[in-house]
Amino acid sequence: MPVYASVLSRWLLPLVAVAWLLAVALPGATPLPGKKQLLFESRVHPWKIYYVQDRDFARGRFAYYEVHYRDQPLVLPKGLFGAAADIDRFFVAAGFPSEATDNDSVLLGFTPSLLLPGGSTKAGELMFVYARSVGADGREVHVYNQEHRLLGAIALEEPIGGSDYSDRPTPD
Numbered sequence: 001m002p003v004y005a006s007v008l009s010r011w012l013l014p015l016v017a018v019a020w021l022l023a024v025a026l027p028g029a030t031p032l033p034g035k036k037q038l039l040f041e042s043r044v045h046p047w048k049i050y051y052v053q054d055r056d057f058a059r060g061r062f063a064y065y066e067v068h069y070r071d072q073p074l075v076l077p078k079g080l081f082g083a084a085a086d087i088d089r090f091f092v093a094a095g096f097p098s099e100a101t102d103n104d105s106v107l108l109g110f111t112p113s114l115l116l117p118g119g120s121t122k123a124g125e126l127m128f129v130y131a132r133s134v135g136a137d138g139r140e141v142h143v144y145n146q147e148h149r150l151l152g153a154i155a156l157e158e159p160i161g162g163s164d165y166s167d168r169p170t171p172d
Helices: 003-029
Strands: 034-042 047-056 060-069 093-097 105-110 113-115 121-123 127-134 140-144 150-155
Touching: 034 093, 047 093, 060 093, 060 127, 127 150
Parallel strands: none
Antiparallel strands: 034 047, 047 060, 093 105, 105 127, 113 121, 127 140, 140 150
16 A cells, blocks of 8 residues: 555545534534614604524524613613623513503513522523603613512613704603
């Protein structure tokens, strides 16, 4: 058997196999930019709800809802729910039509990550809350539970460049 045949079978074939595996596996390993689709925009209050589809090597494909208020992502502070991290991704997000009495609110469903003794985390129970815009300038959001008890308030800052909601008509 010639020398080059032994080198070919010993080194080249495994290298080709590894290269082929990497070519197949790496596109799935790199996170792809998520697809974000606007599902709801209030005509009266500055609420927007997006459906986001994302992909991660460890979790595969997953989807969640992202809520924006005054063109800023709505982030629920971890202290309101005893969570390990702030909450900005929701399993459920729904807005109300302009003629509804709750048109200044959105309904949010999520599972907070709870911190266990020893530093590990676990998913908490599914929670539903209402987020309602309050105040004449709309720079504050109140968070209520399903019994309409106030859980807390979130003060918002004015985004850089201002907001495009200052010249919208106010509801009657």
